[in-house]
Amino acid sequence: MSMFSIFNVSGSAVSAQSQRLNAVASNLANVDAVAGPDGKAYKARQVVFQAQPMGPDQAAGVRVSAIKESETPGRRVFDPSHPAADQEGYVTHSNVNAVEEMVNMISASRSYQNNIEVMNTAKSLLLKTLQIGQ
Amino acid sequence: MLDKMTNQIGFQGTALVLRAERQRMLASNIANADTPGYVGRDMHFSQALREATGAAPQALAPSGGTLQAAQARHFALSTQLPSSSQNSKAGYTVQTQPSLDRNTVDMDRERANFMDNAVRYEATLRFFNGQAKTMLSAIQGQ
Numbered sequence: 001m002s003m004f005s006i007f008n009v010s011g012s013a014v015s016a017q018s019q020r021l022n023a024v025a026s027n028l029a030n031v032d033a034v035a036g037p038d039g040k041a042y043k044a045r046q047v048v049f050q051a052q053p054m055g056p057d058q059a060a061g062v063r064v065s066a067i068k069e070s071e072t073p074g075r076r077v078f079d080p081s082h083p084a085a086d087q088e089g090y091v092t093h094s095n096v097n098a099v100e101e102m103v104n105m106i107s108a109s110r111s112y113q114n115n116i117e118v119m120n121t122a123k124s125l126l127l128k129t130l131q132i133g134q
Numbered sequence: 135m136l137d138k139m140t141n142q143i144g145f146q147g148t149a150l151v152l153r154a155e156r157q158r159m160l161a162s163n164i165a166n167a168d169t170p171g172y173v174g175r176d177m178h179f180s181q182a183l184r185e186a187t188g189a190a191p192q193a194l195a196p197s198g199g200t201l202q203a204a205q206a207r208h209f210a211l212s213t214q215l216p217s218s219s220q221n222s223k224a225g226y227t228v229q230t231q232p233s234l235d236r237n238t239v240d241m242d243r244e245r246a247n248f249m250d251n252a253v254r255y256e257a258t259l260r261f262f263n264g265q266a267k268t269m270l271s272a273i274q275g276q
Contacts, residue, residue: 003154006161013165020168049169057155058224060162062169111167114245118161121252125157128259129150133266 003129005055006122012054012061013115019064020047020108027096028105034084035074035092042094043069044101070095139269146262148186152179153255159224160248163239170235174227174244 023045035041050065072095080089159175166172229238 002151002158006158009158009161009165017168049166051166051169051172057158058162058175059158060166060172062166107168111241114164114167114241117245118164118248121248122157122161125252125255125259128256132259132263133270 002057002059003122003126005057005059007119008054009059009061010115010119010122012052012063014112014119016047016049016062016064017108017112017115020049021105021112023047023067024101024105024108027101028098030094031096031098031101033094034082036084041074041092042096043071043074044094044096045069143262143265143269145187146258146265149183150255150258150262152177152182152186153251153258156251157248157255160244160251163227163244164241164248167237167239167241167244170237172237172239174229174239175224176227176247177224 027044030042033042046068047064048066048068049062051060052063053059054061074095075093076090077093078089079085079091082091085091156177156179159177163174163176166174227238227240227243230240230243
């Protein structure tokens with residue numbers, strides 16, 4: 001019955017949004033991280049969504065197809081006294097943009113709530129359907 | 135004679151199945167609100183119900199045609215070639231705001247449609263229940 005596949009579809013959306021929230025949490029935790037001795041700073045991670053067909057009747061769930069690292073160069077701050085400064089005295093911070101991450105977080109949590117609501121509505125409708133004739 | 139008794143129930147049963155299918159489409163749209171390149175799907179409910187009950191078989195508009203909105207609040211859907219029998223009822227939602235990632239889902243409208251469809255599903259359930267009980271009481275002679 002078509003209503004049951006709603007749980008699969010919304011379940012996949014909830015799982016994908018929570019992976020997105022995970023990426024946001026990692027990025028925000030590393031917003032002030034500096035490059036280590038190997039010169040590689042933390043790169044912001046973004047999830048890439050992709051629609052995936054679920055079931056035979058065109059229902060489309062969503063999945064995370066890849067987690068990409070952003071290639072924008074990290075912020076370089078001139079601070080020769082910093083223990084991690086390179087030869088020219090610059091310290092490379094991560095390339096995380098905190099404002100962008102907050103927007104991402106708000107959007108992800110709103111989508112998460114919407115999909116939970118879809119699941120609740122579908123569940124109550126199905127339970128009422130089970131009570132036909134009683 | 136029995137088909138006269140079950141015709142009304144059959145109509146509501148078909149309506150219920152179609153409502154469930156539309157619910158599923160709207161849930162897919164809401165789930166893919168953030169997916170780049172995703173196009174929202176929806177169905178023209180009254181036409182699908184008419185076709186399913188066989189009351190007045192409507193010829194599908196040729197490819198590229200636009201279904202005219204029967205009421206001011208219905209959105210015009212564009213039909214597509216029925217490549218498979220499954221796809222013949224589903225149209226595409228009209229995009230309200232352009233988006234950088236080519237996603238055409240408008241979350242607010244989808245939520246409103248979802249709520250609307252849920253209430254109508256429940257209404258169809260009640261009608262179905264009422265008719266089943268009427269028939270039952272007629273059979274039992276009360």
